[in-house]
Amino acid sequence: MVRSFFILTLLFCLPLSSLSAAEKSKHVLLLGIDGCRFDALTKANTPNLDKLLADGSYSSSALILGKRYQKNDTVSGPGWGSIVTGVWADKHNVQDNGFKEPHFDKFPHFFHHVKQSMPEAKTLSIINWSPIKNYMVSSADISIDTTSVPKSYQMWDDAAAEYAVDLIEKEKPTAMMLYFGEVDEAGHAHGFHPSVPEYIAAIEHVDSLVGKVLATIDKQTDQQWLIAVVSDHGGLGTGHGGGHNKPEILNSFLIVSGAAAEKGKFDEQVYIVDAVPTLLTYLGVEIDDAWQLDGHAVGLKSESP
Template sequence: MSDIPRHLVCGLLVLFSQQFDPPLLVSAERSKYVLAIGIDGLRTDALDAAKTPNIDALKKNGSYSNTCKILGVRYQKNDTISGPGWTSYLTGVWADKHGVHDNEFGGQRIARYPHFFNLIKQQYPDYKTASFIDWYPIDKYIVSKADVRVGFEAHGSDGYTVFDQYIADRAVKVLAEQNVRATMVYFGSTDETGHRYGFHPSVPQYMRSIEKVDQHVGRLTDAIKSRPTYQQEDWVILISSDHGGEGKGHGSGHQVPTIHNIYLIVSGESAGKGEFQGQVYLVDLVATALKHLEVDFRPEWQLDGKPVGLFPRP
């Protein structure tokens, strides 16, 4: 046994201990990277019906659920809107902890339950992080410890369509050229378009906004694949949202499945393939990102989520 290279032993252990198709044996030795993509107000049946080849490819190469919950079992007194949604997405805890119940951010305790970049840097202070946002409150209240920080303030569905393009342009350049371990890219045009025209697969403007964001997603994944060191890297791409929509809104959607169910996609060579078997939650995204980056969880973080969709590692 001692003559067998250690990485091969680890790989064999992986092979026998998990139920998915095994990842390449060498993946345990590659450098880990995470790209988290947030698409505001993305209703699940609209994504299913839209022509989104890039998101479809990520879904095919990963684990996914279209019944991921934006509200916890323990706590769900926050409104089903962007402020609490994005804070849960980015901190990995529910609103009773982070304190954001609406879009005013009054009572927020994000310094106590910070953005996951902050948690990464507690263990790996040298890991670079990058944030690209055009719903300004996220940049103003939630983002911290971002080495590259792009925060636009967009208005209206047309404004968000333009700024989503800027966001993608900036993120593409950084993903291709810099060594950033954790990146968050947010797109807001879907939500603004839903508020203006309606959140539904039958609304052409809403569907076009989803398809446009899919093109941005394709450019982001192309940028990653263009990296000269891509073959030595192990990327996990996460996609989720903060809520769906019904009619032209999504507030008070606690009993409305088209609002409180969202997609969660965990994609990459280190991800299992197929639909999640158990219930997954919005707060699982941060735990999954941290796990992939080999960050040790600290009890004082009080994370509400759990890592999901990744192959177990020995």
Template sequence: MKRYLSLAIVLLLLASSSSSAAEKTKHVLLLGIDGCRFDALTKANTPNLDKLRASGIYSPTALILGDRYKKNDTVSGPGWGSINTGVWADKHNVQDNGFKEPKFDKYPHFFHWVKQGMPTAKTVSIINWTPIAQYMVSSADVSIDTKKGTSYAEADDDAEAAAVAEIAQEENPKAMMLYFGEVDEAGHAHGFHPTVPQYIAAIEHVDALVGSVLEAIEKRTDQEWLIVVTSDHGGAGKGHGGGHNNPDILNSFLIVSGEGAQRGKFDQQVYIVDAVPTLLTYLGVKIDDAWELDGHAVGLK
């Protein structure tokens, strides 16, 4: 009798464990590091970004321009416009950093589609490049711009990481977008290259902040997160404009990390516009052809 009772207890515990795993809710984080070259990322001491890469799938050559349209400048406006919407610049119409006639009403920030599919979902944007908050972000329950001065100081990125740590615990976000700006600032000031100490130092500082973000997320044991990491462009010398024929500028990177991600290295070409459909697909948001997304879901199990 005791043997059968013990077996029943084991089966009950297994069922309970399975139920707990099934109860985990899905959440997503789009993590942007402005102006970050992948070759510099791999040279820097980045244990937290290395951890994300090891627990997912990555590409060191995610292109910032598409096959159909290549006329926009290789700067932050078009880059983050494409990353946050999943469409190229001929659609969202941000051709440079001027934002003259953006079309984010027709091709909105991915939070819009999250909200359409999940009206009660909490969405959070924390950035320190003001045009993202001013022009791109929509359908955000929380939108924070930590930019204080005229340059992207470490303090601005520090403030972002602190905000994420608080919000992840208190607000229970379904979808977050987090942007770090200091790597791009270091590139413009000192040079975009793995041999530039200040550029490497900025990447390492951001990695430490990523660690605090991961720590906050991992405390939520009832949640399963998919984290997509990318950048809007690379760099050469102290700039990145007009880089249409320069691989050091055209190549960004894409990391898709989490329990729901594949492992290894992409064997196909991926693009920065693939971030949004990947996040939406993971959340279970059905993508409508009418949205005209240029990207595709990549790297998911």
């Protein structure tokens, strides 16, 4: 009787915020913005991405190549391959956009690890660069590619956001990937640089779509989300291939945002392969050494005793 009274007293003494956080289910979003330079993002009017920055940890120079292996081309295939698996291209073996002999069976999309640890988890992928769906995504309960004819990345991004808003409400995914492609398309057409109006306009349009997704997430009051925002590469001129010695291409960015995230700029060098281990760690998925992940969890608050 005394012990029960003590426990009840302790619970009533805890802040209400602590109690509510403990009751909320955990969810993660890997938000990919292809070909987005951080210096252009900070110049653009992006209130929604700015909010994610303010509510988390970030790096303006998350490297797209690791120390151990740097032979792959600086294009989307190896970039997204490394992001979704948490390993570098010598392991997943996507060296360019050819996908000749990918090893995603050995180094799978992070959904695989989520489902292995949490079989009841719902996983959702919404993309519009088709190789992600065709080669990389596995263990997805719902996998959507919004590409269609005629070609229009802006239209495809609009559709991706609409699917996201609808399915977050209906499916309540535990782990989700959402990809936007129009920023990269604008860079190839007009130039990857903060001074290019069309490039800035594409970033601002994507930000408006991010706002719709965040508004939907905010309505899920019984859920607590961790959001990792990342790009696969930067750009220089109208391209980004062969960028091994070009900081404008090598430097991507990483934002880790949510109630469980530390606030401010990362003190350490971070890499695009750090996004997946961060999301898995937040969900409580125990990282197995056998997975050979090259990234590690970053930006998360230390758990209280």
